[in-house]
Amino acid sequence: MGIYSRHVFPRLCDRAMRRSEMARLRSELLADVDGEVLEIGFGTGLNLEHYPEHVRRLTAVDPGEGMGRLGRRRIARSKMEVDHRVTGAESLPFEDDRFDCVVTTWTLCSIPAVRRALSEVYRVLKPGGRFLFLEHGLNDDPSVRRWQHRLTLIQRVLADGCRLDLDVESVVRSQLFREVEVARFLLEGTPRLLGSIYRGVARK
């Protein structure tokens, strides 16, 4: 892991992801979580202030060291109790059927083995538990898609592994979830390349 990944990108990412429109979407998604909650791709902890009052404990994973450093500072300033683990989602260090909710926001794009990670999400959810996600991905317009495929190579370098062309809905639907609901919309003030949003809930 180089200097860019450890020191530069986490700060850039934290600043870019703090926008008020994104904060509003975080609050809307998280309003509905309850019970034992796992957040995957905790990053710099931008979701912390958006968890509802009844969620005071969180388990969080993220393999990024630099992200983790900023994330732990936010944890220290928060009233929530967070069990923060520096690890990837492809092999979660938790027993089967443990969590009521698993959450990801703007994370699936950065996970190299995303299907493997989603099968882990399914495994650690209790029967009836929910996976809530707010992600960016592939646009429906073929000309935008073409550019998303072309520019993913550059985006991966600039944004520490993030790809522009993940078909979020189909990777979630490829798992064993009983029900999947997905809403698609554009993020205000963001080019379609990066602002094609998938917000959804999948139930085990």
Ligand SMILES: C[S@@+](CC[C@H](N)C(=O)[O-])C[C@H]1O[C@@H](n2cnc3c(N)ncnc32)[C@H](O)[C@@H]1O
């Ligand atoms: C764009 S950031 C989003 C951070 C945070 N979820 C947010 O909404 O602000 C993507 C995050 O995915 C994390 N990530 C990358 N690979 C991962 C993996 N294999 N498992 C879990 N998280 C991963 C990165 O370290 C980074 O924190």
